[in-house]
Amino acid sequence: EVQLVESGGGLVKPGGSLRLSCAASGFTFYTYTMNWVRQAPGKGLEWVSSIGSSSNFIYDADSVKGRFAISRDNAKNSLYLQMNSLRAEDTAVYYCVRGFEGFDYWGQGTLVTVSS
């Protein structure tokens, strides 16, 4: 069974940093593109970042470029999102998502709240 379990969310002050993790199991992690997608409270879905199976490509949304960094460790079946210079508008549930041409499995999400 495919499982994606996010962790690392919490309350952080504007300008602060946070690192999200996603533990993957139930599939051959190193063969899949992985993604982060976020959802602000009561709002729709926003793609954040994608990383290729061997970290061969990385794409970021303009809204996070230069502040967020996606990475992965295939030996640990883990995906990460380093978030720096956080802003109030980054407040959202962050989902770890599998897939390239389609997002087929989603984690339960981890809530990031940016507030003073």
Next chain:
Amino acid sequence: DIVMTQTPLSSPVTLGQPASISCRSSQSLVHNDGNTYLSWLQQRPGQPPRVLIYKISNRFSGVPDRFSGSGAGTDFTLKISRVEAEDVGVYYCMQATQFPRTFGQGTKLEIK
């Protein structure tokens, strides 16, 4: 960026009746490889999204056959043949033809 526009944004439906959601993209979703990477996602209240349909019309594993997708180019439709109570939630279309990946605004399906 490709803009995805869904209509309607809210859809009150009677149980057992059909429902339909439209999604229009600002440019063609046909990829260079010939595929069209248009998906439909369902998000039930309090749950993460899950994929229903991928590449326009392919049902994902475990998705009931009352869900169907159709369309081509820039115009796509999700149909539910007979709405059940468990179908309540928000439905999103999403394109994965090019980066950045983009989603529609979401259509809230509710029971009358």
